[in-house]
Amino acid sequence: xxxxxxxxxxxLDATEDLAFTQGVAATPVDEILRSAGVAPATLYAHFGNKExxxxxxxxxxxxxxxxxxxxxxxxxxxxxxxxxxxxxxxTEYRRGVTAARWCAFLGVAAESPRPGPELQKALAxxxxxxxxxxxxxxxxxxxxxxxxxxxxxxxxxxxxxLGMLLRGMDAERAVELGLHIAGAAVEAAAGTRS
Amino acid sequence: xxxxxxxxxxxLDATEDLAFTQGVAATPVDEILRSAGVAPATLYAHFGNKExxxxxxxxxxxxxxxxxxxxxxxxxxxxxxxxxxxxxxxTEYRRGVTAARWCAFLGVAAESPRPGPELQKALAxxxxxxxxxxxxxxxxxxxxxxxxxxxxxxxxxxxxxLGMLLRGMDAERAVELGLHIAGAAVEAAAGTRS
DNA sequence: GTCTATATCAAGATAGAC
DNA sequence: GTCTATCTTGATATAGAC
Numbered sequence: 001x002x003x004x005x006x007x008x009x010x011x012l013d014a015t016e017d018l019a020f021t022q023g024v025a026a027t028p029v030d031e032i033l034r035s036a037g038v039a040p041a042t043l044y045a046h047f048g049n050k051e052x053x054x055x056x057x058x059x060x061x062x063x064x065x066x067x068x069x070x071x072x073x074x075x076x077x078x079x080x081x082x083x084x085x086x087x088x089x090x091t092e093y094r095r096g097v098t099a100a101r102w103c104a105f106l107g108v109a110a111e112s113p114r115p116g117p118e119l120q121k122a123l124a125x126x127x128x129x130x131x132x133x134x135x136x137x138x139x140x141x142x143x144x145x146x147x148x149x150x151x152x153x154x155x156x157x158x159x160x161x162l163g164m165l166l167r168g169m170d171a172e173r174a175v176e177l178g179l180h181i182a183g184a185a186v187e188a189a190a191g192t193r194s
Numbered sequence: 195x196x197x198x199x200x201x202x203x204x205x206l207d208a209t210e211d212l213a214f215t216q217g218v219a220a221t222p223v224d225e226i227l228r229s230a231g232v233a234p235a236t237l238y239a240h241f242g243n244k245e246x247x248x249x250x251x252x253x254x255x256x257x258x259x260x261x262x263x264x265x266x267x268x269x270x271x272x273x274x275x276x277x278x279x280x281x282x283x284x285t286e287y288r289r290g291v292t293a294a295r296w297c298a299f300l301g302v303a304a305e306s307p308r309p310g311p312e313l314q315k316a317l318a319x320x321x322x323x324x325x326x327x328x329x330x331x332x333x334x335x336x337x338x339x340x341x342x343x344x345x346x347x348x349x350x351x352x353x354x355x356l357g358m359l360l361r362g363m364d365a366e367r368a369v370e371l372g373l374h375i376a377g378a379a380v381e382a383a384a385g386t387r388s
Numbered sequence: 389g390t391c392t393a394t395a396t397c398a399a400g401a402t403a404g405a406c
Numbered sequence: 407g408t409c410t411a412t413c414t415t416g417a418t419a420t421a422g423a424c
Binding site for chain 3: 417423
């Protein structure tokens with residue numbers, strides 16, 4: 001039996017739908033309210049202000065991405081496949097949630113010159129999760145010595161995949177391309193392993 | 195003898211300073227006017243509206259990037275170095291102009307869900323220049339058959355370099371990292387050459 | 389917790405003079 | 407071409423009732 005989503009969740013859903021596709025500044029609070037079927041005062045009671053709403057939408061989004069990525073890792077068999085699972089996970093993830101225009105986190109970062117502490121934390125936690133988990137996964141593949149360089153490369157490629165969406169590239173093609181580049185980087189790093 | 199910049203140029207300068215570092219929506223026209231020392235009506239006489247101002251700032255920026263990149267290509271000696279010159283060119287370019295927070299074009303694209311035709315054209319011309327010139331440069335390196343795949347990879351890496359700036363990475367490190375990944379991609383593609 | 393109604397304010401844009 | 411002064415709108419946020 002389906003429970004209908006709470007007011008709070010409807011607001012977060014609408015925020016993902018609208019703000020992460022059109023841009024935050026290009027999405028008036030009014031539009032989110034209309035889409036969620038909620039009154040202004042209710043939004044402010046829950047989230048304080050627009051930035052609070054965006055922040056919590058990002059937090060929920062990161063949790064879901066975290067789970068989706070972890071699932072993809074668990075399903076992969078070899079250490080190398082687990083390390084590269086971030087790319088197929090992205091495709092799968094974008095099917096499950098409302099797909100952002102490119103990346104909810106980078107998009108908000110780009111248009112937030114002076115984020116408040118909460119938002120700043122939410123934004124940083126995306127890069128944080130990305131690098132820390134990739135580091136764990138990379139150790140079995142290239143050894144502890146070469147991990148840092150490889151992780152930085154993988155984060156760059158992952159970021160490039162998302163950026164290509166802004167250049168109009170199809171998401172699946174971008175992921176495929178990224179996987180190819182990342183695979184080569186892993187080979188090169190694994191070859192260097194002392 | 196230095197000629198002092200025209201009103202028009204002061205406005206474009208201020209736009210690059212402010213809108214491409216803070217974000218367009220986060221930069222009120224007022225702030226640009228104050229920074230340029232110009233009256234509102236003057237701006238609208240020159241550019242029609244805010245989007246016109248942004249559009250022309252992007253157009254001027256692309257011209258300068260075009261020149262800077264071409265210069266870097268001319269200074270490189272081997273075909274492989276010319277192909278990869280886009281990365282050192284980026285470092286050099288960012289010294290010459292007001293460096294954007296990450297990328298003026300991608301940044302504007304990200305916060306413009308429904309750009310007018312002029313702006314759309316200005317945005318597309320960045321990717322256009324990038325792909326067409328890389329394609330020319332790649333032919334001598336990998337042959338005409340494998341060009342498309344390699345170009346797409348290089349554009350992705352280039353885009354990833356810029357995106358890393360939003361994750362707080364230092365520009366020179368990002369460029370260095372990108373150059374490394376791109377170099378490996380070029381090697382791999384050149385090796386495949388039939 | 390949620391609503392209706394409204395206050396407040398800032399931003400984009402224009403009128404009209406010089 | 408450029409200025410001062412102002413208009414108009416649309417967006418964030420709040421007051422007060424249910």
